[in-house]
Amino acid sequence: MRAEARERAAALGPLLPVEPGGRGPDGSPQLGTGQVFATKTGETFHRAWCETVGQVWDQRPKSLFLITEGSVGSRRPCKQCTVV
Numbered sequence: 001m002r003a004e005a006r007e008r009a010a011a012l013g014p015l016l017p018v019e020p021g022g023r024g025p026d027g028s029p030q031l032g033t034g035q036v037f038a039t040k041t042g043e044t045f046h047r048a049w050c051e052t053v054g055q056v057w058d059q060r061p062k063s064l065f066l067i068t069e070g071s072v073g074s075r076r077p078c079k080q081c082t083v084v
Contacts, residue, residue: 013073050081
């Protein structure tokens, strides 16, 4: 199942990680200007620290990437964090 998710995500465009704009007290990455969160197998990107991003950080922090908004490819915005 993970292989299928990786294949679907790869078709959305490459993830080009960038350095975070800063770090929180717990080491969590903070978005810089024009940056968004994405995961290796996710079909969405996140413009804010929403519940999904928090869960990924707690469970699998190495799968959370910061990318530029210009490199999201065909990923769609997360409905939860676009309201922030």
